[in-house]
Amino acid sequence: MSDVQEAARSFKSAEEVPESVRGPLGSLLLVLADNKRLLGMRYADWILGSPALEAGIACSAMAQDEWGHGRTLYAMTGDFGFDPHHLEHEREPGEYRSSELLDRPVESWPELLALNLLFDTALSVQFEAMAGSSFEPIHYKVRKLLDEERFHFEHGRGWTRRLAATEKGREGLARAFEPVWVACLRWFGPSDDPLVAELEAAGIVDAGPDALRARWLARVAPEVERAGLGLAEEAGGGWRSATSAAWDGDWRPGWRRGAEEGGPDEDTIRRVRGDRNRSLLMD
Amino acid sequence: MRRDNPIEGVDRVYEVFARKDRADRFEHVGTVQAPSAELARVYAWQTYDEANWFEMAVAPRDAFSRVNREEAPFTLGGAPPVGAGSDADFEGPAGYGGAPVR
Numbered sequence: 372m373s374d375v376q377e378a379a380r381s382f383k384s385a386e387e388v389p390e391s392v393r394g395p396l397g398s399l400l401l402v403l404a405d406n407k408r409l410l411g412m413r414y415a416d417w418i419l420g421s422p423a424l425e426a427g428i429a430c431s432a433m434a435q436d437e438w439g440h441g442r443t444l445y446a447m448t449g450d451f452g453f454d455p456h457h458l459e460h461e462r463e464p465g466e467y468r469s470s471e472l473l474d475r476p477v478e479s480w481p482e483l484l485a486l487n488l489l490f491d492t493a494l495s496v497q498f499e500a501m502a503g504s505s506f507e508p509i510h511y512k513v514r515k516l517l518d519e520e521r522f523h524f525e526h527g528r529g530w531t532r533r534l535a536a537t538e539k540g541r542e543g544l545a546r547a548f549e550p551v552w553v554a555c556l557r558w559f560g561p562s563d564d565p566l567v568a569e570l571e572a573a574g575i576v577d578a579g580p581d582a583l584r585a586r587w588l589a590r591v592a593p594e595v596e597r598a599g600l601g602l603a604e605e606a607g608g609g610w611r612s613a614t615s616a617a618w619d620g621d622w623r624p625g626w627r628r629g630a631e632e633g634g635p636d637e638d639t640i641r642r643v644r645g646d647r648n649r650s651l652l653m654d
Numbered sequence: 655m656r657r658d659n660p661i662e663g664v665d666r667v668y669e670v671f672a673r674k675d676r677a678d679r680f681e682h683v684g685t686v687q688a689p690s691a692e693l694a695r696v697y698a699w700q701t702y703d704e705a706n707w708f709e710m711a712v713a714p715r716d717a718f719s720r721v722n723r724e725e726a727p728f729t730l731g732g733a734p735p736v737g738a739g740s741d742a743d744f745e746g747p748a749g750y751g752g753a754p755v756r
Contacts, residue, residue, distance in 0.1 A: 423665075423687070424687075425686050425687060425688060425693075425697040425701065426697075428697065428700055428701050429696055429697060429700050431700075432700035432703070433700075522695075522696050522699055522700060525692055525693075525695065525696045526693065526696045528692065529688075529689075529690050529692040529693035529696060530693065532690065532692075533689050533690065533693070
């Protein structure tokens with residue numbers, strides 16, 4: 372809202388979005404789509420074998436939700452110079468823009484909770500920043516998505532509280548949450564992220580990386596504090612993270628991850644791409 | 655001890671009610687087992703998703719008062735509720751407050 376000239380405008384379709392903003396917006400949509408898709412796969416891995424039958428059902432529902440969100444987002448990228456079919460079915464692991472947090476299968480329930488409570492919430496905070504976006508076609512989608520995400524957050528919170536009630540559970544949480552915490556802080560990008568600056572100036576998002584980090588902290592810090600994980604502390608009416616994020620020269624703003632090689636594991640990508648159904652795919 | 659196991663915890667049975675329309679009455683659609691009302695809400699919403707509910711609510715089974723029968727409501731043949739004793743016996747996991755749902 373800071374940039375009066377741009378914020379006053381709104382875009383009824385992708386064609387109306389100024390050229391300088393189209394690239395950053397397309398990147399953001401793709402980053403979000405890839406994260407949704409990979410996160411869905413990580414939830415899906417726990418449909419069977421989670422600690423309770425009900426938790427398995429929850430993982431199934433969350434996996435379906437994430438894939439639904441992903442599909443919507445991939446479809447939108449088509450208006451920003453991408454080929455959704457190629458994005459969904461024809462990419463190599465190194466081409467995915469999902470967080471490095473999702474590169475490997477989740478080994479333990481506390482790790483899944485870390486993704487559930489911390490990273491899924493980071494994605495939701497990013498979507499919330501587009502609830503009143505100048506890019507109007509996204510309004511309804513964001514609203515519907517956030518409606519579903521409310522239950523993802525409650526699931527993560529409920530299980531975190533449950534595990535935090537015991538010494539053993541708390542230890543598991545502490546081990547799992549620490550690396551995810553740092554990666555989430557980083558995921559919003561450095562304060563001067565050039566792509567986010569374009570998006571903010573055009574009113575596509577209503578806040579930049581620092582403000583989004585603060586919103587994310589406000590959402591998750593009370594829970595990790597309550598769980599006694601020592602990752603954040605109250606400071607002047609708000610929350611301060613015990614660690615801060617760092618971005619080295621490898622950080623790619625359009626990817627929200629570093630340039631390290633790899634990406635998600637091959638097996639996951641085969642499943643994500645739907646390789647088993649390739650012969651059935653119709654254009 | 656069971657309560658020291660972070661995974662097993664202490665579950666309670668929650669009865670799930672829902673209605674499709676403001677004009678409808680609530681119907682009993684099923685049960686979930688959960689360690690807290692919060693997770694019971696999540697489980698209920700995600701498990702009983704066969705309709706686009708106008709409203710859904712959960713209540714712990716042991717919060718119901720018997721009126722004309724000896725056995726608790728929602729039990730078949732008077733079998734005890736799964737996984738939980740009476741309201742008075744219930745304790746949440748240590749440190750979680752364990753507040754029974756009002």
